[in-house]
Amino acid sequence: MSDNSPGHKGPILEVALPTEAIAVRRKPAGEPESFFGRLSYNMQFIRGRGPLEISIVLLVLLVGYITASLISPTGFAFLNPYNLSGVVSQSVPVLAILGLAAGILMISGEFDLSLGANITLSAIVFIQASEAAGMWVGIVAGIGTGVAVGLVNGAIVVFTKIPSFIATLGMSFFWMGAGIFINGTSPAALTTSREGTMEFLFAHDFGFFRSQLVWLIIIGIIVGFFLHRHRLGNHIYAVGGNPAAAEAISINTKKVKLMSFAIFGALVGFASILIAVRTSSIQPGGTATEDFTLFAIAAAVVGGTSLFGGRGSVIGIIVGATLIELIRNGLILAKAPGFYITLFVGVTIVLAAIFNKLMEGKAR
Amino acid sequence: MSNALLRIEGVSKKYGPNTVLNDVSFDIGKGEVVGLLGDNGAGKSTLVKIMSGVVDSTVGDFFWDGKKIDRMSRDVTEKLGVETIFQDSALVPQMTITRNIFMGREMTNSFGFMKMKEMDAIAADVLDSVVTIEGIKSSKQLVSSLSGGQAQAVAIARAVHFKRSLLILDEPTSALAVRATEALLGYLTQLKGEGVSSVLVTHNLHHAFQVCDRHIVMNHGKKIMDARREDTSVEELTAAVVEGAVGLARFREGAF
Numbered sequence: 001m002s003d004n005s006p007g008h009k010g011p012i013l014e015v016a017l018p019t020e021a022i023a024v025r026r027k028p029a030g031e032p033e034s035f036f037g038r039l040s041y042n043m044q045f046i047r048g049r050g051p052l053e054i055s056i057v058l059l060v061l062l063v064g065y066i067t068a069s070l071i072s073p074t075g076f077a078f079l080n081p082y083n084l085s086g087v088v089s090q091s092v093p094v095l096a097i098l099g100l101a102a103g104i105l106m107i108s109g110e111f112d113l114s115l116g117a118n119i120t121l122s123a124i125v126f127i128q129a130s131e132a133a134g135m136w137v138g139i140v141a142g143i144g145t146g147v148a149v150g151l152v153n154g155a156i157v158v159f160t161k162i163p164s165f166i167a168t169l170g171m172s173f174f175w176m177g178a179g180i181f182i183n184g185t186s187p188a189a190l191t192t193s194r195e196g197t198m199e200f201l202f203a204h205d206f207g208f209f210r211s212q213l214v215w216l217i218i219i220g221i222i223v224g225f226f227l228h229r230h231r232l233g234n235h236i237y238a239v240g241g242n243p244a245a246a247e248a249i250s251i252n253t254k255k256v257k258l259m260s261f262a263i264f265g266a267l268v269g270f271a272s273i274l275i276a277v278r279t280s281s282i283q284p285g286g287t288a289t290e291d292f293t294l295f296a297i298a299a300a301v302v303g304g305t306s307l308f309g310g311r312g313s314v315i316g317i318i319v320g321a322t323l324i325e326l327i328r329n330g331l332i333l334a335k336a337p338g339f340y341i342t343l344f345v346g347v348t349i350v351l352a353a354i355f356n357k358l359m360e361g362k363a364r
Numbered sequence: 365m366s367n368a369l370l371r372i373e374g375v376s377k378k379y380g381p382n383t384v385l386n387d388v389s390f391d392i393g394k395g396e397v398v399g400l401l402g403d404n405g406a407g408k409s410t411l412v413k414i415m416s417g418v419v420d421s422t423v424g425d426f427f428w429d430g431k432k433i434d435r436m437s438r439d440v441t442e443k444l445g446v447e448t449i450f451q452d453s454a455l456v457p458q459m460t461i462t463r464n465i466f467m468g469r470e471m472t473n474s475f476g477f478m479k480m481k482e483m484d485a486i487a488a489d490v491l492d493s494v495v496t497i498e499g500i501k502s503s504k505q506l507v508s509s510l511s512g513g514q515a516q517a518v519a520i521a522r523a524v525h526f527k528r529s530l531l532i533l534d535e536p537t538s539a540l541a542v543r544a545t546e547a548l549l550g551y552l553t554q555l556k557g558e559g560v561s562s563v564l565v566t567h568n569l570h571h572a573f574q575v576c577d578r579h580i581v582m583n584h585g586k587k588i589m590d591a592r593r594e595d596t597s598v599e600e601l602t603a604a605v606v607e608g609a610v611g612l613a614r615f616r617e618g619a620f
Contacts, residue, residue, distance in 0.1 A: 229477050231470040241456035249468040250442050310458035
């Protein structure tokens, strides 16, 4: 029945007000005019949302490192180009991209503990496809694998309503096995295909930084605009923050969660390419990639992402990842024994989580 | 009859062998505030879910503005302009007021990116003009920094801004302090002036009696009373809510 259509009768509008009419910019009452006044006014809304506090911690640490390195260039070789380009600018981007992956999912209110297994599988597929059919096929196959793994995990979580924590923990063993199934137990290695374009794109040394850092900037900007400025990004926050409210306003929470899992998978797939090109070989079922699962979640938490969904920011997560890698780097430079590193990173994570908890109430 | 915004006829809902709603019919007039009362388990929340399109009724007809609606699905109710404000869960606490107001209805450019400045300005305007809310400094504030009453008010302001035609408020006052409750009841009266119909679901009779034009009392899935405010009293409503049809009959015998 066409005359059932509700739009043409009565006071009902099908669309929002023609808001263009009021688009004349009007400052909210009480907002100061001067530049510094506005800055401090806006600061009160940034305080307690994560990035500001963690950035201060990072700055203090950096100042300390630089001072130490200037005083004793050999004893604490932080500013040495080998360290900056060889260690910092290789490890920070990978962890930051993985942190963004885990962070987006956490904002939507889910976890994926198969992140490490996903890296191994995507990297193996990337290596094999690149060796067999060239780099571009390899890139598509690698990222595609990451997305596929994310979507399968997401579908299980969304449709069965099993907590993602346990569902993806189980699936992580499955994907680990899948890596061995595809590749056998010997390592998958990049040989001739790594030369030239691939090395330049994903691991080239430009002196003080490497290609990975450029990728982090590109991905950070894209993800930042998507998450903070796009309506779909806004829906991720809504679904993670209060699923009932999102549902009540007709946001399809299942779709949004699946989308988050897909974005997660794409970022993990991309990071696995960076890892594979850096190390040239990947061990199926190995623990080197497994460690990334918790480190990625740690980067997100240190960067102010809530463990309960709805809160987190791109800048915060990148700063969080940088902080973790700098602590790791500093301990290595100070020649601390290996177990100190996990110990210190562990303490950092717990402190960050406590700090987040305290801040959650203070945010305005 | 013709000026009813929503007319419900013979609605029943069965979950397996359990009949939760049994042949319920009523009208909601344009600009009318209707109180939906009843004890726990009376069928109020099922009725709310059916009206907002979350749950299908087993049998029953629906008329919107005199026209029959084939099925009250979520899409249809969204288009008609039905908005349900559930207690405590209408807003996302971690998001700003602006983002909450525009949640799911963001103003975007053709690539889907949000026009934050315009949205902020309109949100500030909505906070100033639609309902007057005390103590909100800026639309950039997080909802978690608001009190329960302020948050409810923002949810109502949102519904009004988007020209919703029927507001269903599910137990809105149960978590509020006295003053916030008074303010909220004030908004409902304000809404009437804007031509918005609303259904106030509550078991607090005194709140309902202050603002509602009409009261519908449910008991064990049946409508046992439907009276305009001038034809009833708090005492009669109390008897109906607390003791059901029997209590109502006894009250009327005693009264007349």
